[in-house]
Amino acid sequence: MRVIYNGELKAVADDLEDMTNRVRVAIHGAGKALMDEDMNAAKAVIDGDEAIDALEKRILDQCVKLLAQQNPVATDLRVVVATLRLASTIERMGDLAQHIAQTAYRANPDSALPDDEKTREIFESMRQLLDVTADRLPEMLADRDATLAQQVIADDNQLDELHQESFELVLDDSWKGTKQQLIDVVLTARFMERLGDHAVSTARQVIYIVSGFDPSKEPKDLDED
Known part of the structure; x- marks a missing residue:
């Protein structure tokens, strides 16, 4: 029975x-x-979201089956519960990426962003931060790396600051973009900031798996007593 259970857990993890x-x-x-x-x-990105949605559904079904049939306890229970949350959070990240791609697609052949240095600088910085975070997620989850999770949480402050700067752009008297670009800038910056928030939620679930620390609270140093 344990061999079957381990196999089911591995299928969910895969x-x-x-x-x-x-x-x-x-x-x-x-x-x-x-x-x-x-x-x-x-x-x-737009076409690929359907596969992400299907994986979320399969993971949720598998986790419910594990809870109902295997009655996991201790760390195994934390893994299953956290995986339920992770699947929903990561699926939402896929939706947000799709929203950004759809914004760019609808604007074509024009750009969703006005052609000024400050706007592009802010959004390029947000893009780079999210690319780094995205690259960290698979390793963080596979290795249950709480140290990497704490780094993801800490780095989100930079994304929040850039999000605030994007608001200041459109409120400034020097704003030169079109009305549509104003809408796109505000919404896209929000999508990108929310991607960071969901990455933080993912990181907190990893810390929960490792330590049992309440993921709704700010994580403390795991080396502390």
Whole structure:
């Protein structure tokens, strides 16, 4: 029975790894669509969201089955409960990447962003931060790396600051973009900031698996007593 249970847990972990890697690719693709006006990347992100949704459904079904039939306890219970939450959070990250790609796709052949140095500088910085975070997620989840999780949480402050700067852009009297670009800038910055928030939620679930620390609270140093 334990062998079967371990096999079921591994199947869930494999699906979560697949899902996370797909979302990582989607985040990179959304950044390319927005900043490079790459419509092939945008289309790939938009079309790829269906597979991410299907993986979420399968993971949720598997986790409910494990809870109902195997009655996991201790760390195993934390893993299953956290995986339920992770699947929903990571699926939402895929949706947000899709929203960014759709914004770029709808604006084509024009850009969703006005052609000024400050705007592009802010969004390029947000893109780079999200690319780094996206690359960290598969390793963080596979290795249950709490140290890497804490880094993801700490780095989110930079994304929040850039999000605030994007508001200041459109409120400034020097704003030169169109009305549509104003809407796109505000919404896209919000999508990118929310991607960071969901990455933080993912990191907190990893810390919960490792330590049992309440993921709704700020994590403390795991080396402390």
